[in-house]
């Protein structure tokens with residue numbers, strides 16, 4: 179039997195030749211690496227997905243900063259701004275760069291009669307608080323019982339543009355009509371539903387006008403808006419506002435911990451595998467050293483193998499994770515997993531880096547091998 | 558490229574106390590460029606130990622090994638590795654090929670270790686395999702070769718980087734006498750033409766007689782045998 183020495187007769191590097199000749203052994207390791215990479219990718223996707231679920235609508239606001247009432251402790255739930263405060267902030271930043279927004283969590287009745295909850299956001303058409311309509315049309319000042327609902331709202335509720343929907347809060351029930359669809363995502367872990375600010379006031383406080391709070395928060399746009407404050411209000415940038423959504427920081431630190439463990443376990447498993455492999459090959463390493471190879475030369479072969487195996491493992495895991503995500507999005511109550519190119523790139527790079535660090539375990543072992551054992555070796 | 562060797566007072570003791578084995582005791586000899594020296598002696602007499610010290614694999618307990626004016630007895634581990642890489646071609650008693658590589662690849666590894674250009678290395682590997690009559694087995698895995706074929710690949714590997722010292726431990730053990738004679742004669746030719754040094758351990762007195770000189774080991778003691 180004749181074996182080639184690589185394309186065009188060029189010598190392949192010995193570490194890679196070994197992978198080619200001991201396929202089964204290395205395929206098994208690559209499989210483990212694939213599974214770990216897959217797990218870590220899914221955890222990272224879950225992190226991004228949960229983040230989006232927490233409040234992509236907040237991130238999508240056409241604003242740089244969010245103003246709260248001073249005593250709300252940066253909580254959208256507890257923040258209320260009076261008509262005077264709204265007018266004052268508006269005057270300071272101008273109508274083009276500021277917009278009041280009301281928030282209320284309320285229940286609605288889905289097509290199948292189930293009661294579910296959504297985040298109702300009161301906005302003013304034409305202001306920077308206005309969402310982008312992807313289906314149907316934008317609300318006008320006359321649409322006092324009109325709603326713009328998020329795509330996910332339509333999916334969960336089984337309703338469609340043009341349908342009526344009954345909204346209830348405390349003892350009040352009101353009927354609205356879905357005028358348009360948006361794609362702003364969630365606000366406060368619930369699908370966002372936009373309505374006129376005056377309708378929001380009526381839903382929340384029972385009446386509209388200047389003797390009830392005019393908004394929960396103000397959206398601010400432009401340089402210098404973040405960090406600004408006045409008597410009775412304080413503004414922070416959007417990412418601070420996001421991190422202050424109740425539950426977000428706990429959730430993200432949980433995901434972060436899982437992620438760190440994923441990388442550590444990945445590095446450790448690969449490290450241990452190649453360590454064992456190195457122990458098994460001490461005789462051959464002794465021979466290589468006896469004929470003049472430096473420890474560094476031998477370690478380079480191990481490192482090359484680790485890189486090849488971990489890159490292969492990650493490369494298989496990426497499409498697997500992507501396909502899993504696509505499949506998961508088909509179920510009625512999708513798991514909040516989201517992938518971005520950045521997630522894939524950063525995760526892959528870190529996994530390969532961890533594998534390389536894991537390979538360092540073998541480095542010491544390689545250095546310790548005494549070439550003298552070549553004298554006693556039998557094949 | 559020519560090599561001179563001066564060994565003096567060379568000793569090696571394995572272990573210590575009651576377990577101590579004096580494998581080589583106070584050996585001295587010197588050689589001129591182009592010398593081909595046979596080392597004979599019974600099993601356990603210290604032949605491999607002597608060869609390994611000259612080859613920079615073992616550090617002597619006492620004595621000096623001066624190769625081209627430089628004492629290699631006191632080298633550090635990494636200096637020893639460099640010495641082996643640059644100056645020594647070693648054929649181990651157990652031929653020690655890498656089992657997952659083909660005959661040719663076992664030779665090309667040497668080029669990778671020394672950083673030789675690939676094309677030149679491949680040409681040299683094929684030429685050496687042809688000279689030793691195993692060009693037909695170049696693409697076979699080491700595990701698929703016969704004992705004699707493996708031995709010849711090991712000899713080719715030792716010559717791959719054109720070393721000044723060619724140290725061979727029982728190179729003809731698995732070869733029939735005609736083939737063994739051929740192999741030894743080509744080794745001698747290589748050493749003579751390039752002014753190298755050849756040291757060959759053998760059990761076979763007929764093979765030993767092909768060498769310029771014969772050193773005999775007995776219980777670690779070395780004596781020169783007069784060639785008759």
Ligand SMILES: Nc1ncnc2c1ncn2[C@@H]1O[C@H](COP(=O)(O)OP(=O)(O)OP(=O)(O)O)[C@@H](O)[C@H]1O
Pocket residue numbers: 571572578579580598599600601602603604605606607650
């Ligand atoms: N690593 C070692 N540790 C302890 N003793 C050793 C070691 N290597 C060799 N010896 C001993 O040193 C002595 C010389 O061994 P050496 O291998 O040099 O003999 P040799 O002449 O090559 O024998 P053979 O013809 O069987 O190969 C023997 O008694 C052997 O048992």
Ligand SMILES: [Mg+2]
Pocket residue numbers: 604605606650726
């Ligand atoms: Mg021996």
